[in-house]
Each structure stands twice: as structure tokens, then as C-alpha cells.
Amino acid sequence: MNDLQVAIIVGSLRKESINRRLANALIKLAPEDVCFKIVEIGDLPLYNQDDDANQADAVKRVKADVAQSDGVLFVTPEHNRAIPAALKNVLDHVSRPPGQNDWAKKPAAIIGLSPSAVGTALAQQNLRAILATLDMPTLCQPEMFLQIKDGFFDDNGNIGAGSNKFIKGWVDRVCAWIRINKAN
Numbered sequence: 554m555n556d557l558q559v560a561i562i563v564g565s566l567r568k569e570s571i572n573r574r575l576a577n578a579l580i581k582l583a584p585e586d587v588c589f590k591i592v593e594i595g596d597l598p599l600y601n602q603d604d605d606a607n608q609a610d611a612v613k614r615v616k617a618d619v620a621q622s623d624g625v626l627f628v629t630p631e632h633n634r635a636i637p638a639a640l641k642n643v644l645d646h647v648s649r650p651p652g653q654n655d656w657a658k659k660p661a662a663i664i665g666l667s668p669s670a671v672g673t674a675l676a677q678q679n680l681r682a683i684l685a686t687l688d689m690p691t692l693c694q695p696e697m698f699l700q701i702k703d704g705f706f707d708d709n710g711n712i713g714a715g716s717n718k719f720i721k722g723w724v725d726r727v728c729a730w731i732r733i734n735k736a737n
């Protein structure tokens with residue numbers, strides 16, 4: 554049994570997502586006593602406040618996965634200088650109904666990968682503001698604004714040699730952050 558459970562939310566729904574590839578590579582870097590699990594969000598309906606009293610099964614499943622986790626790692630692209638709609642959708646769903654915000658008190662960390670030099674920086678700033686509202690203590694530094702270049706992933710889907718050590722160090726820091734800040 555792993556003693557730390559970390560939910561991963563990937564902000565992209567597309568099959569060939571570079572951020573999903575990043576999430577899968579991060580899972581392989583996790584310390585032995587930490588379990589990273591991707592929580593699937595592609596089957597969530599669009600958030601509608603009318604459904605707060607009768608949430609869809611997919612919403613209940615995601616809320617339970619988040620509630621059972623010790624912390625959350627967000628791996629997200631940037632869409633039009635903000636977070637993707639799919640990510641905002643899951644943030645809203647899990648925050649409801651009133652008084653049942655399952656994000657609350659969960660320590661969090663953010664990472665994102667982009668073909669552009671902006672490296673998801675604006676999406677991450679946008680996400681940080683939302684996570685503050687949701688009462689999630691979020692790792693501040695180092696920020697991980699990643700640009701994909703040749704060799705970022707190796708042929709086996711791992712982080713390539715140029716970035717592997719740096720990103721592994723960050724993963725260790727995220728795990729320590731979640732361990733220190735998780736609710737008892």
C-alpha cells in the first residue's frame with residue numbers, strides 16, 4: 554500500500570496530448586511510496602448549477618477520487634492565455650454543491666507543457682487564482698513552465714536525459730509538499 558495518494562488532473566482531453574504524455578512520464582518518476590493516479594475528466598458533463606442536487610455518476614466518481622486523495626497535481630496546457638475549458642469544468646464540478654468542496658485543504662502543484670516559449674505561464678497564473686479560491690495550498694516554487702523540444706521525451710515516453718534530473722527533483726518536492734500539507 555502506497556502511503557501517499559496523489560490525484561493527477563490532466564487539462565487536455567485530446568488523445569495525443571503532450572500534457573497527458575507528461576503526466577504519464579511523471580508517474581514513472583514518483584517515489585516508491587507515492588501513488589500517482591490520473592483522474593479521468595473526459596466524461597464529465599458541462600457544469601450546470603441546476604444539477605447540484607442530482608450530480609451525474611461521473612461527477613460523483615471524480616469527487617470521490619479527489620476526496621480520497623492526499624493532494625492533487627495539475628498537468629495542463631494553456632488555451633488562449635488561460636486554463637482549458639475542460640479543466641475549469643472539473644474545478645467547478647468538484648467544488649459543488651455548496652459546502653461540499655472536495656478540493657478544500659488538498660495541497661496542490663501545477664506543471665504544464667507547451668510548444669510555445671510561454672510554457673503555460675499564463676494558464677498557471679490563472680489556475681493559481683482559482684486554487685486559492687478553492688482553498689488549496691499550492692506549491693509556489695519552482696514554477697514549471699515547460700516548452701517541448703526535440704528529445705523532451707525519449708522513445709519510451711520517459712522525460713529525456715536533458716530534463717529528467719530537474720523534473721525528478723521537482724516531483725520529489727511536490728511529494729514532500731503534499732506530505733507536509735495533507736490533512737490528517
Ligand SMILES: Cc1cc2nc3c(=O)[nH]c(=O)nc-3n(C[C@H](O)[C@H](O)[C@H](O)COP(=O)(O)O)c2cc1C
Nearest residue numbers: 565570571572573630631632633634667668669671
Ligand atoms: C484553443 C487553443 C488555444 C491555445 N492557446 C494557447 C496559448 O494561449 N498558449 C500556448 O502556449 N499554447 C496555446 N495553444 C497551443 C497548445 O499549447 C498546444 O495545442 C498543446 O499541444 C496543447 O496541449 P496538449 O497537447 O496537452 O493538448 C492553444 C491550443 C488550442 C487548441
